[in-house]
Amino acid sequence: MDRVDALGLQAALAHARKSYAEGGVPIGAALVYHGDAQNPEPRVLGQGHNERVQSASAILHGETAALQDAGRLKAEVYRNSTMFTTLSPCSMCSGAVMLYKIPRLVIGESVNFKGDEDLLRSRGVEVIVLDDADCKELMRKFIAEKPEEWYEDIGEFPPPPSSGNE
Amino acid sequence: MDRVDALGLQAALAHARKSYAEGGVPIGAALVYHGDAQNPEPRVLGQGHNERVQSASAILHGETAALQDAGRLKAEVYRNSTMFTTLSPCSMCSGAVMLYKIPRLVIGESVNFKGDEDLLRSRGVEVIVLDDADCKELMRKFIAEKPEEWYEDIGEFPPPPSSGNE
Numbered sequence: 001m002d003r004v005d006a007l008g009l010q011a012a013l014a015h016a017r018k019s020y021a022e023g024g025v026p027i028g029a030a031l032v033y034h035g036d037a038q039n040p041e042p043r044v045l046g047q048g049h050n051e052r053v054q055s056a057s058a059i060l061h062g063e064t065a066a067l068q069d070a071g072r073l074k075a076e077v078y079r080n081s082t083m084f085t086t087l088s089p090c091s092m093c094s095g096a097v098m099l100y101k102i103p104r105l106v107i108g109e110s111v112n113f114k115g116d117e118d119l120l121r122s123r124g125v126e127v128i129v130l131d132d133a134d135c136k137e138l139m140r141k142f143i144a145e146k147p148e149e150w151y152e153d154i155g156e157f158p159p160p161p162s163s164g165n166e
Numbered sequence: 167m168d169r170v171d172a173l174g175l176q177a178a179l180a181h182a183r184k185s186y187a188e189g190g191v192p193i194g195a196a197l198v199y200h201g202d203a204q205n206p207e208p209r210v211l212g213q214g215h216n217e218r219v220q221s222a223s224a225i226l227h228g229e230t231a232a233l234q235d236a237g238r239l240k241a242e243v244y245r246n247s248t249m250f251t252t253l254s255p256c257s258m259c260s261g262a263v264m265l266y267k268i269p270r271l272v273i274g275e276s277v278n279f280k281g282d283e284d285l286l287r288s289r290g291v292e293v294i295v296l297d298d299a300d301c302k303e304l305m306r307k308f309i310a311e312k313p314e315e316w317y318e319d320i321g322e323f324p325p326p327p328s329s330g331n332e
């Protein structure tokens with residue numbers, strides 16, 4: 001794993017864990033600039049986590065929180081950056097990557113949720129899925145503990161609670 | 167135009183005009199609930215405008231600002247609502263409509279920018295384009311006055327300034 005990926009995955013996972021510790025949806029993300037001739041060091045431009053529980057937000061997912069944190073950037077900055085997210089992106093966050101023509105997306109895992117990865121690829125985004133064990137376990141645990149919050153976050157109805165009386 | 171559409175377009179255009187008056191990108195949006203058996207009156211759940219200039223935000227477009235303003239909602243509320251926007255939605259905002267399975271999208275105009283309307287239709291969203299003269303004129307004026315802000319908002323490079331010396 002190169003320096004960009006080490007930086008990005010570490011930041012995204014740290015934010016996912018912070019969100020879990022706060023009782024929130026444990027999805028984190030980071031936008032990492034690849035560096036340029038003047039300053040070749042990669043650097044985190046923005047990072048954050050899902051804010052549904054913490055800020056009652058319907059639009060602050062990991063990826064959008066990272067973009068918000070990065071602030072106003074010119075087109076060329078996004079085009080020399082990678083977005084990292086601990087979980088496969090929903091259609092809003094996939095659309096945000098497409099809006100800003102971020103050329104590369106690194107996904108921690110696609111097992112607990114699989115977003116529009118094929119659409120992203122068809123639009124020219126390089127999509128890399130790591131199948132990371134820590135990302136998978138954190139999300140699996142949260143969905144088991146708080147299904148209502150999770151299904152609300154993806155605009156779905158929670159499955160009916162299973163009952164021993166049936 | 168029925169009551170839902172009158173409410174929604176009026177709110178979206180009012181927010182677009184407010185944003186223009188503040189020096190911001192003049193795109194407004196509103197999420198309108200269709201009403202139900204208990205309360206058949208349609209009502210605005212959330213409304214807002216692009217906040218790039220006002221809040222230095224890369225993710226608060228009209229539609230996402232309206233979703234943010236509406237707060238946390240259950241899946242069934244979105245599925246009985248219409249999103250109104252003064253300008254054809256970018257891929258992020260199109261993705262937000264798809265995420266929450268909002269079944270109907272009313273667009274003021276698609277002349278100054280045309281988003282992913284075909285993708286939305288292919289995913290089952292009813293998309294209505296009004297070609298509204300007020301929406302068109304407000305946006306045309308802004309793009310002519312502040313091309314840098316506009317192209318930044320859609321992740322594009324501004325066209326080179328024309329020069330009388332060439």
Ligand SMILES: [Ca+2]
Pocket residue numbers: 045046047069070
């Ligand atoms: Ca920051």
Ligand SMILES: [Ca+2]
Pocket residue numbers: 211212213235236
């Ligand atoms: Ca409100």
Ligand SMILES: [Zn+2]
Pocket residue numbers: 061062063089090091092093094
């Ligand atoms: Zn998302």
Ligand SMILES: [Zn+2]
Pocket residue numbers: 227228229255256257258259260
């Ligand atoms: Zn948008």
